[in-house]
Amino acid sequence: MSDQRPAGGADTLEPDDEEAARQEDLLLHAASTQPAAGALSAATAAEGGVSEYQASLWGDAWRQLRRKPLFLIAAGLLVLFVAIALAPGVFAQVCNSCAEFANQDPRSPANFADLSRSVETPSAQHWFGFDIQGRDYFTRVLYGTRVSLIIGFLVVGVDVVIALILGCIAGFYGRVFDSIIGRGADIWFALPTTLAGLVFLSVLDNRGLFQVSAVLIFLGWPTLMRLMRSSVLAGKEADYVQAARALGASDWRILRVHILPNGIAPVIVYATISVGIIVSAEAALSFLGVGLQLPSISWGLMIADSQGRLLSSPHLLLFPGAFLSVFVLCFIVLGDQLRDALDPRLR
Amino acid sequence: MGRYVARRLLQAIPVFFGATFIVFAMVYLIPGDPIRALNGERPISESAQAVLRDRYNLDDPLVVQYAKYVGGLVTGDFGETFRGQPVWDIIKEKFPVTAKLALAAFIFEGVLGLLAGILAGLRRGSFMDNLVLVSTTFIVAIPVFVLGFVAQLVLGVQVGWFPIAGIQEGWYSYILPAMVLGSLSLVYIARLTRTSLVENLRSDYIRTAEAKGLPRRRVVGRHALRNSLIPVVTFLGVDLGTLMAGAIITEGIFNIPGVGREVFLAVGSQEYAVVVGIVTAGILIFILMNLVVDLFYAVLDPRIRYE
Amino acid sequence: MRKARTALADIEFGPSQHLLEVRELAVEFNTDYGNVHAVNGINYTLDAGETLAILGESGSGKTVSALAIMGLIDRPGRIAEGQILYKGIDLLTLPTAERRSVRGAEIAMIFQDALSALNPVFSVGDQIAEMFVVHRGMSKKEGMRKALELMDRVRIPSAKERLHDYPHQFSGGMRQRVMIAIGISLDPDILIADEPSTALDVTVQAQIMELLKSLQEETQMGLILITHDLGVVAEVGDKVCVMYAGKIVEKASVSDVYESPAHPYTERLMNSIPRVNQKGGRLDPIKGSPPSLMNIPHGCPFHPRCPRARIPDPCRSEVPPLREVVTNRLSACHFAEELLAEEGVEVFAT
Numbered sequence A: 001m002s003d004q005r006p007a008g009g010a011d012t013l014e015p016d017d018e019e020a021a022r023q024e025d026l027l028l029h030a031a032s033t034q035p036a037a038g039a040l041s042a043a044t045a046a047e048g049g050v051s052e053y054q055a056s057l058w059g060d061a062w063r064q065l066r067r068k069p070l071f072l073i074a075a076g077l078l079v080l081f082v083a084i085a086l087a088p089g090v091f092a093q094v095c096n097s098c099a100e101f102a103n104q105d106p107r108s109p110a111n112f113a114d115l116s117r118s119v120e121t122p123s124a125q126h127w128f129g130f131d132i133q134g135r136d137y138f139t140r141v142l143y144g145t146r147v148s149l150i151i152g153f154l155v156v157g158v159d160v161v162i163a164l165i166l167g168c169i170a171g172f173y174g175r176v177f178d179s180i181i182g183r184g185a186d187i188w189f190a191l192p193t194t195l196a197g198l199v200f201l202s203v204l205d206n207r208g209l210f211q212v213s214a215v216l217i218f219l220g221w222p223t224l225m226r227l228m229r230s231s232v233l234a235g236k237e238a239d240y241v242q243a244a245r246a247l248g249a250s251d252w253r254i255l256r257v258h259i260l261p262n263g264i265a266p267v268i269v270y271a272t273i274s275v276g277i278i279v280s281a282e283a284a285l286s287f288l289g290v291g292l293q294l295p296s297i298s299w300g301l302m303i304a305d306s307q308g309r310l311l312s313s314p315h316l317l318l319f320p321g322a323f324l325s326v327f328v329l330c331f332i333v334l335g336d337q338l339r340d341a342l343d344p345r346l347r
Numbered sequence B: 001m002g003r004y005v006a007r008r009l010l011q012a013i014p015v016f017f018g019a020t021f022i023v024f025a026m027v028y029l030i031p032g033d034p035i036r037a038l039n040g041e042r043p044i045s046e047s048a049q050a051v052l053r054d055r056y057n058l059d060d061p062l063v064v065q066y067a068k069y070v071g072g073l074v075t076g077d078f079g080e081t082f083r084g085q086p087v088w089d090i091i092k093e094k095f096p097v098t099a100k101l102a103l104a105a106f107i108f109e110g111v112l113g114l115l116a117g118i119l120a121g122l123r124r125g126s127f128m129d130n131l132v133l134v135s136t137t138f139i140v141a142i143p144v145f146v147l148g149f150v151a152q153l154v155l156g157v158q159v160g161w162f163p164i165a166g167i168q169e170g171w172y173s174y175i176l177p178a179m180v181l182g183s184l185s186l187v188y189i190a191r192l193t194r195t196s197l198v199e200n201l202r203s204d205y206i207r208t209a210e211a212k213g214l215p216r217r218r219v220v221g222r223h224a225l226r227n228s229l230i231p232v233v234t235f236l237g238v239d240l241g242t243l244m245a246g247a248i249i250t251e252g253i254f255n256i257p258g259v260g261r262e263v264f265l266a267v268g269s270q271e272y273a274v275v276v277g278i279v280t281a282g283i284l285i286f287i288l289m290n291l292v293v294d295l296f297y298a299v300l301d302p303r304i305r306y307e
Numbered sequence C: 001m002r003k004a005r006t007a008l009a010d011i012e013f014g015p016s017q018h019l020l021e022v023r024e025l026a027v028e029f030n031t032d033y034g035n036v037h038a039v040n041g042i043n044y045t046l047d048a049g050e051t052l053a054i055l056g057e058s059g060s061g062k063t064v065s066a067l068a069i070m071g072l073i074d075r076p077g078r079i080a081e082g083q084i085l086y087k088g089i090d091l092l093t094l095p096t097a098e099r100r101s102v103r104g105a106e107i108a109m110i111f112q113d114a115l116s117a118l119n120p121v122f123s124v125g126d127q128i129a130e131m132f133v134v135h136r137g138m139s140k141k142e143g144m145r146k147a148l149e150l151m152d153r154v155r156i157p158s159a160k161e162r163l164h165d166y167p168h169q170f171s172g173g174m175r176q177r178v179m180i181a182i183g184i185s186l187d188p189d190i191l192i193a194d195e196p197s198t199a200l201d202v203t204v205q206a207q208i209m210e211l212l213k214s215l216q217e218e219t220q221m222g223l224i225l226i227t228h229d230l231g232v233v234a235e236v237g238d239k240v241c242v243m244y245a246g247k248i249v250e251k252a253s254v255s256d257v258y259e260s261p262a263h264p265y266t267e268r269l270m271n272s273i274p275r276v277n278q279k280g281g282r283l284d285p286i287k288g289s290p291p292s293l294m295n296i297p298h299g300c301p302f303h304p305r306c307p308r309a310r311i312p313d314p315c316r317s318e319v320p321p322l323r324e325v326v327t328n329r330l331s332a333c334h335f336a337e338e339l340l341a342e343e344g345v346e347v348f349a350t
Helices: A017-030 A057-066 A069-086 A088-092 A096-102 A137-173 A175-190 A193-203 A209-236 A239-246 A251-263 A265-288 A299-309 A315-342 B002-028 B034-039 B046-055 B062-074 B087-122 B127-141 B144-158 B172-201 B204-211 B216-244 B248-253 B259-268 B272-300 C062-070 C096-102 C124-136 C140-153 C172-184 C202-219 C230-236 C254-259 C264-272 C336-342
Strands: C020-031 C034-046 C051-055 C077-086 C107-110 C190-194 C222-227 C239-244 C247-253 C323-326 C329-331
Touching (some): A057 A251, A069 A088, A069 A137, A069 A315, A137 A175, A137 A251, A137 A315, A175 B272, A193 A209, A193 A265, A193 B248, A193 B272, A239 A251, A251 A265, A265 A299, A265 B144, A299 A315, A315 B127, A315 B144, B002 B062, B087 B127, B087 B172, B087 B216, B087 B248, B087 B272, B127 B172, B172 B216, B172 B248, B204 B216, B204 C107, C020 C062, C034 C051, C034 C062, C034 C077, C034 C239, C062 C077, C062 C107, C062 C222, C124 C140, C124 C172, C140 C172, C172 C190, C172 C202, C190 C202, C202 C222, C230 C254, C239 C254, C239 C264, C323 C336
Parallel strands (some): C051 C222, C107 C190, C190 C222
Antiparallel strands (some): C020 C034, C020 C077, C239 C247, C247 C329, C323 C329
């Protein structure tokens, strides 16, 4: 249960609002990898002078990100992963003999097996070797990217939408709504992640992408919802919101135009990091035997299969493990960079 | 302060029932007939089945089963396995192992995490700081089970420092699994401490403390740390609760006979009384730790005390 | 074990020496965005029992100069030039440990917004007592007793009951009194007050300023008041330095400056305050904004906003020196005499 936790576990049951905002903020801040470039320690420095361009949070953030090599590398990796997921066969061609072997069954290259080549170690012809069934491992690992990306984006995407809606309602309208939604979040949050995932998934006979995603969605929404709620609460008190209200702006307009554009920043940052966490969680569940089922191809399943032969064939663990780690790392770095770029305090 | 305590307590109750009910309901939906599974291929007479079903309340509607279960909980009765073993006994037997593992992981992550975080926070931008940040990023990225296997391979087999599976007397065999278990939280603690410290060092009251002519040691050690550690201590408390509730994956990798592994096995063999029992105990511990942390938080931060 | 007061405390200095003398102080910050010239060569003096007001807008460098005196300038800031003479000794040449012992004990500083300036997790009594525990080696108990005395002295009601209360439990004015108590606790020779009343209501402001004034009269300490509030300066100040873009542009007694400002900036400041006896009309602010301290204009830093500026000569080409135009009145304007003449003040013959 403690093996795979959503970041944000520092929240106690029903934290004081201001403290919740501070705590969550601190945790997000804790994800920051880059020391801020040159702290301007004197008030004098930042004041005075007229800015030449329209400053906006996202515009500024983009400008800053564009110049950071770490961000560019991570973004490049992301693009690469997406490309691999879209056309794994194309990338498999990079290793000619791998592709030749796998394409003996063009409809399902990743599943073409030759038992006589079971657990062959990596070689010049077959970069990642073979798995237990005798399938080319390079091809399989590449194909596994698809599932990971889909689950990652699907789960996080839906969670963000849920968090947006519920967080806005809870934060903006408060009181009864807040209590109900808050309690709901607490309940789901009290369920230990891995364990609950284990239990819920063992209930299901057929564990395809949607089933696994659904369980992960249910386990992940409370943290994002809380973040959104904190943002909305903080934004609600702002003077410019009061002013807008006095001018007759509708609730929807206030949310859409005044609160959300800035308030959604911490949610986006955490969502980015979440993609990595969710994919990791899926792998963990597969490892436990309750994740995706065959014939799905997932890094988690591959790692789970490698268990029995750790000593004799470590390549079975290492390649999907490495891909998984790099994948997660990529999203964590992206999230970190986003966080630094969006933090007004680091200006 | 009393109101604060009372409020937290009241809020904890529906959460407990809600969470446990969800788990109970989920388990209730596990397909297959546990009675039949219990007896394998031997046929069982209808009347015998009926007796068993009645004994385990299998024919009652969900809500009633849940109510009876909670009623039993109050008296410490976590139900029985289908072979007649009280679940409570199982918990009692396996829990100390998990607790030991949890404690070891907690000490590991706490001490190392705090140290790393403080060093990094005090020397922001330095080599130490960057080292901490980079290494923690990598640790976080590698999934726990991969980390566990790699640790087994490298530290257990190749270098031979630690046993790779099972538990022996004493603490030595707990070290490797504890390190793996605590790795993720270690990262959070280090980062959280660092960030908190950096932020607090920037605040106005630190400037005042310096203006008072206090030595640096005191400014940092007393003023800054006291404030910075508040969120960290909170996190530590909650994490201990989570650790105590069991760690399935780590126990699985290292073959440790704790409650985590027990649950895993129980799911496989459809002993749902065990599953529900252990999960319920876990939720209970988690909620309790949260409460303790909330109270402790009020002690640490006087601003909270008077609301 | 009681610690002795620092060696500096017992220095006797002659009548010709000032308690504090700042000479040609320059402070800059080397940031990634550029070099910020926060303070550009300022001079002022302070004597015992005197109140010096440093007047200026945000970004004029007034707070930084005070932080320099206290030795609180940290990376990326550094003191580029100058001397800070306290009782004749240049503080900038003191070793760190001695500098620290002077800080708080002989030269103290208090800040605005006491809520964030006080540590939220320690009681106010503790934070006052800390001065005695650290500087005088007293025990915590003795320190608390002293703290109680001080809280009475700054007129905090029911001090005994409130000794163990936390900052957030006090009102703004009371918190500021706690700050003041900390500041005067060791009977410093100089107290620097950075915008002490800015964060407070007007009525509370008046009480706080009155408290400061009476404390000063009691102890004859030098008071440096940093503010942007013209009203406060008028009430409490003896002499004033007007700062703009890191430089002092006018220096004189408060009454002189208020009656007849000798610098266009000061003049415009005076004009911008709405007065009780003014009828209707629009407010008259100074057009434009203060310059970025990374990009101070050539020549006179005020020239882009000055209604009297003659461009390019001499206002953009020559930096006007701070010079005495009337007895004990200095101004850094090429046309100070003209301005004063318009106001009917007799200037030195040029």
